[in-house]
Amino acid sequence: MDSLERYRVNPKKFSLKQFKADDKSARTGDKLEDAKLLASLAQAINARQDILHAQARHKVLLILQGMDTSGKDGTIKQVFSACDPLGIRLACFKAPSDEELAHDYLWRVHQQAPKKGELVIFNRSHYEDVLIVKVHGWIDDPECARRYRQINDFERMLAENGTIIIKCFLHISPAEQKERLQERLSDPTKVWKFNPKDLEERKLWPAYATAYENALQATSTEVAPWYVIPADSKTNRNLLVSQILLKTLEAMPLEYPVRPKEWEGLKIED
Template sequence: MANLDQYRVNPKSFSLKDFNPRDKSERSVTKEEDTVAFAELVSEINRYQDILHAQGKHKILLVLQGMDTSGKDGTIRHVFSECDPLGIRLANFKAPSSEELAHDYLWRVHQQVPKSGELVIFNRSHYEDVVIVKVHDWIDHEECTRRYAQINDFERMLAETGTTIIKCFLHISKDEQKKRLQERLDDPEKTWKFNPADLKERELWPDYAVAYEQAIKATSSKHAPWYIVPADSKTNRNLLVSRLLLKTLKNLNLKYPAAPAEYKSIRIED
């Protein structure tokens, strides 16, 4: 297991090519050891998340971004497999509706941020508005630069009002994406996930890599850091995201709320 800080983006020196998507540093020697380690992690996450919800004080926002097939759905399904849905909420961001397009691009995002005692997972996020729109030239360089600044201000406001933000870029290789897309086509239980439009987007892989690198470098901050998660190995991906989340939960010094003094005199009658 590596030092988690090595995955944290330093905007002064960040380059996506410095991170190997095939890295398996979070894995143990055997699959059995990985299974045991992961089971312990998700159990601890469940325990701390229960306290987070009971205390009703802190807010956590976990942002998951990545290329198509990078494993956002799988990460959510596995990392939160033991958590009580109470106090956890998932927000998916797809193509904006006409109502959403009539507002500023952060309008729909702000509505989904966590309230006190809540952990919210963004499956895709406001970063679609500086990545896909840039790749397809729907906004120019000047507008994209303005949006970087606006996103930094938005996330700083969230942090200053009590939200702890963790942003994870699930980093896969182009070869691994090819493998996963083919698996979707070959497996009858996964074919429903396949979209021919994904192949068009795949042709733009170099453009997406540049757009993500620029967005991550421009928006990784002390109050809202980016972490690069090597994700060719699904096990490595799940272990790393779990460890980042658990570390965040532990750092909040969570405690169950104390019972009111008058509760001590209450006795439940037969």
Template sequence: MANQEKSLDKNLDQYKVKPNSKFSLSSIQPNDKSERSDSKAKDALALEKLAVEINALQDILHAQAKHKVLLILQGMDASGKDGTVKHVFSECDPLGIRLASFKAPSADELAHDYLWRVHSQVPKKGEIVIFNRSHYEDVLIVKVHDWIDEAECKRRFAQINDFERMLTETGTLVIKCFLHISKEEQKVRMQERLDDPTKTWKFNPGDLNERAVWSKYMVAYENALQATSTSYAPWYVVPADSKTNRNLLISRLLLNALKSLKLEYPSVPAEYKKISIED
């Protein structure tokens, strides 16, 4: 088992943005399918097995009420943030799991600092929280559209690093995943949303405006990943053109992280052992 876990660590490490190192998104191809096997049936079975294992550990996490887990999902439109949640947590009891989505800030949120609305959503003890988009919107979309300058962007990188260090130092395990989709695959998925009446509700015409500045987003993501991948909260770049590859990789990342916590059910109080339930 130890050798298997060491092998898993090495396999996952190739997707990690190394802290304090030069990083280029071109080093990881969005159409990479190395997590997949030669069979769809095998992949489905592997994903189901991972989901069952995640569920078992999440049950202990919730019962123990000691650790906190934050899974951050960032990516361009149609990169699969919703689909990731659906498949990775397919076997989990909703108890102890919470999803937080971050849209355009409200007037009240804008009246506070940009991390205010985020801090209120971080996990409590025994909880897994998934961020569908996150505080990274405040160094991505705002920089792409020049709503903040380079100096402010760098200040926010430093503030985010401090924020995440505080979270980890107070017992939160932070897993950050950038869902790396190609522009070509995004086009396919957006067209599917338009062509399929069951998916059209997902289409937002405003997404086309963001697609038009794709290259600026890639630069913004590259800068953000390099500046905020730390030893305590590293980024993982997840090839996401293949939905199955994406789901398998993130499932393995989460499972490996949960295993690292050495979770245990709470010990049974001595007095409970003397209790006998009468008819």
């Protein structure tokens, strides 16, 4: 079995307890080697993404979800550290606006889906509409189940229209979150990230764990699989997301466009 497959959610037998947030098995055991491997992965991702953009035929969507401080921003910064921003787009989903609330919950998400030649990263996503809203009791169980089905239909439609979908749940422990929240308060360069509301959400950790477990199990499909990424170690997290993305890009039929025949023999004049 591919080593990365162990992180893929099997909806027939899935529990978050199967995954240890402090797992570091993707690391080499040497910090310098880890750094070299991350740099090599970043360069390889850049090479494949450059062809993706030039070919303008395929579409890739990377979805990152996780509890507060799980490292979505840090993951994006590392994984795409060597990439030309051309052809890459980041979409962040905060609390919906009045305009967005006037439509169905997937309306704002569909507008951000990748076009041909694009790799789009969702920092949070439509899954907020079966996570925070469920934890706070803003939707009931039947509505949540309907949304699971609608999300699966939505993602299948994207896939059938040429979008490759990768979904990563950045799995951290309560202890690790505590350290990261304290670091935000203590570090003058990070205090701007701190939000007192995060402390209120932290109290709901067990409810969020259940909501994530249910959502991942209900929406991990062949065309849009979920991967559980142990993320207490930032290096382990970055290695796994990089490896999963690169494996996906390498499996795609990517080729640079050929030079048109009418350009043959064309010379640039002085």
